[in-house]
Amino acid sequence: MDKKAASELIIQSIKNKKVKFQDLANATGNSLIFTIHALHGQATLDEAAAGKIGEILSLSPELVASLQEIPLRSVLQATPTDPTLYRLVEMMQNYGPDIKAAINELFGDGAMSGIDFKIDIEKVESPNGARVKLVLDGKFLPFNKF
DSSP states (O other): OOHHHHHHHHHHHHHHHTOOHHHHHHHHTOOHHHHHHHHTTSSOOOHHHHHHHHHHHTOOHHHHHHTTSOOOOOOOOSOOOSHHHHHHHHHHHHHHHHHHHHHHHHHOSEEEEEEEEEEEEEEEOOTTSOEEEEEEEEEEEEOOOO
């Protein structure tokens, strides 16, 4: 079974069992975002974490094995139509050059890693309504001079 089909079955199992992503993250000891990323087929879980999720969701051995396979990453190839994904892309279109300039001013010529990387998300209450707080934490990668 391909990873995409396996991920769809895993997500359906989460919905059917009414399990929260946070509960699966807690059970595996991984962060919320990393866990969701893996369950959507975009990251690899180790054998213990995949087994724990398999237990909780009553997954077949084939689906548990799919959680341990190396994925084909970066599935967004076109402008997304989902409002949340669209707004994240829009943020990078509008603020990406500014973020790049700030990184270069603070660190020099290089880029922030998307591999040696962590992301966290928080719900922040505000008088104007709940706010989403994203924290992106990536290693600085200087460009080599040769």
